[in-house]
Amino acid sequence: MCGGQGNGMADADQKKTPPDKSFPASATTRIPFAIALAMLAGCADSIGFLEFSQLFMSFMSGNTTRFGVAVANADWENVTRVASTIIVFCFGAFLGTLIAAWVGRWRLSILLTIQAVLMGIGLFMPWGTFAFPLHAYPIVLALGLQNAILQDEQGRSIALTYVTGAVVRFGTGLANLMLGTVAPSFWLQAPLWGGLSTGAVIGGVLQIRYGENAFLFPAALAALLALVAVVLTVARPGSTLVAGSSPPPDAGSHAKPSDAIH
Structure with a gap:
């Protein structure tokens, strides 16, 4: 009888505790982190674009276009x-x-710390x-790694x-808003665009004034976000502020979790 009650209490506790996703x-944390990281990427991309002769640090669509043009022109050095x-x-x-899968609930803290270190190493x-x-490679590596920071349990990322x-989502969303199915x-789409474009302006201004040392700004921002993540992870273990069954990564504040807690 007691064993049954004990198992029941354990099951209840397990249901109350969000799984470590x-x-x-x-x-409260997902959206501010996403906007801050978009600004970081825009800043680093702008600095790198000016510093490395129009080479994109994070905008791989632009680099892919440049790759195609270089191949067409038989410019193998640029290729x-x-x-x-x-x-x-x-x-x-x-x-x-892979790192995110290994470190569990420390994902935010560790990936952001690695990103800050890589940006410093680049100098x-x-x-x-x-x-x-x-x-340029450490900066590019850091920005590639950034895309794993805010993935959900199914590997979808902002x-x-x-x-x-x-x-695109903002444009289609406007149409769906008119149709009543947004x-x-x-x-979140407009704030993400605003964060990235604001970061690009800041990066351009900093690069013009400080040259490659401007990379210290996105590195410091990554370090600050890492510190916030460490504090949240230590102070609120098991909290949905850092882990838990989550909605799709770019969902709004009232979206339901994508998976049931189990």
């Missing part, structure tokens, strides 16, 4: 330069996703050659380093 289920950047970015997303890397811009998806995620 390592993704902020609460919009190597852009292709290697895309590969490094892809590897960052790959590596970040001390050798410049390399035009075809292999070693100096578009934190590019803006096309946000613009998704909750519609309301």
